[in-house]
Amino acid sequence: MSAAVAARSFHEPVMIDEITEVFAPVEGGLFVDATLGGGGHAEALLDQHPGRRLLGVDRDPEAIAAAQERLAAFGDRVTFCCERFDRLGELVDTAPTGPLMGVLFDFGVSSHQLDSRERGxxxxxxxxxxxxxxxxxxRDAQLVVNTYELAELRELLRHHAGExxxxxxxxxxxxARPLxxxxxxxxxxxxxxPAAARRGRRHPAMRTFAAIRIEVNDELNLIEPAMRAALARLQPRGRLAxxxxxxxxxxxxxxxxxEAADGICECPSTLPCICGAAPTVRLLRRKVTRPSAAEVERNPRAASALLRAAERLKPARH
Structure with missing residues (x-):
């Protein structure tokens, strides 16, 4: 697939208005789009303020190719990196620009990946x-489907998809192996x-496909190290969504x-706090924000999206 075709095949970015609202007060500095996809969110963030530079990260080479075409007009304001986002700390530390003022994670699978027939x-x-x-x-899906033990398959379906x-x-x-x-x-x-489960609006295999995809790409295990690295490097008043x-x-x-907003104390409960625990972020939205009905109607794949956002606080004085 050419970059031009790939760029056109990426669907509109999810909750774009809400995302730009979160980052609106942050005018300059380094932004990281840790899940670049087709570059839709990145394009909006770069358009919003000319003082921003962006590091676009994605593990999918096709996504990088599509985003490079979409974001070409921004020239050297954008740096691209084909890596997993759990390497974010290392990537930010070696980035040519700073300070880090914005980080966006758009987790899960992209529309392009779902719509690329040959990728399964x-x-x-x-x-x-x-x-x-x-x-x-x-590791691919064939390996998971054909080599995992019964108990392993059962647990990944339960854990990854609530099947x-x-x-x-x-x-x-x-x-039925081999498949x-x-x-x-x-x-x-x-x-x-059961027959009753086959009559719903969704195909009964949707959860199974999602669970296997999550296992193949180790998706859930990458989130924590990536987010902790981002929060540790985010500058005061910088924001994460x-x-x-x-x-x-x-x-x-x-x-x-x-945990970051509450400043979890690690000292024994029977002793005064000496670890200096203090909040490091302010939650911008105490509850999750969901897409509008109009967006879901326009883009059904946005229906399950949940937005959370936080702002980095200045270090507490001791």
Whole structure:
């Protein structure tokens, strides 16, 4: 796929108005779009203030190619990096510009990845079972589907997707091995769930595909180190925003931000605090923000999005 075709295939960025509102007070400095995708959020952030420079990070080479084309007009205000976002700390430390004033995480899978038939992310297209965000990585969906033990499959379906019929689906997958295509997997899942579960609006294999994709790309385990690295490097009055689409993603984000906002004391409860614990961020939104009904109607894939945001505080004086 050419960069031009890839750029056109990326759908509109989710909650773009809310994201630009979060970052509006921060006029200059280094921004990191840690999940660059097609560059839609990055474009809006660069347009918003001319004093911003941006480091765009994505593990998917196709995403980098599409974003490079979309953001070409911004010239040397943008630096691109094809890496996983859990390397954010190292990438910021070696970036040619600073200070770090804004970080955006848009977690989950991109519309482009879902719509690229040959990459095997979606049950809607028959393709080899792949689901890798970075084709350079070794583990793909075929490996997970065909080599994981029954108990491992069951637990990843429960943990990653809250799948009600995890045991039935895992047992059906094991019995049907080897599976090599998305159509084969979707059919096995569909046949494994009760008839009533097949009549819903969503395909019964959606949760299974999401769970396997999360496992293939180790998505949930990358969030905490990336966010902690971002918060540690964010300058006072700098801001961080996250978009999550899955309960596991949002739970991790919520815990990290609440801890930073509460200033968790690590001293024994029976002794006075000597660790100097103090809040390091101010939550800009105590509750999650959801997309408007108009946006969901225009872009159904935004329906599950949850926005959280925080501002870095000045270090407490001792």
């Amino acid at each position: 992310f979606s049950h809607r297209y028959d393709a080899p079972l792949d689901m890798r965000m970075d084709a350079r990585s070794g 009600r019929y995890a045991h039935r689906i895992a047992a059906a997958i094991v019995a 090599h295509t998305t159509a084969q997997l979707a059919d096995v899942v569909k046949s494994a769930v 996250t978009l999550t689409y899955h309960s596991g993603e949002d739970s991790t984000v919520k815990i990290i931000l609440r």
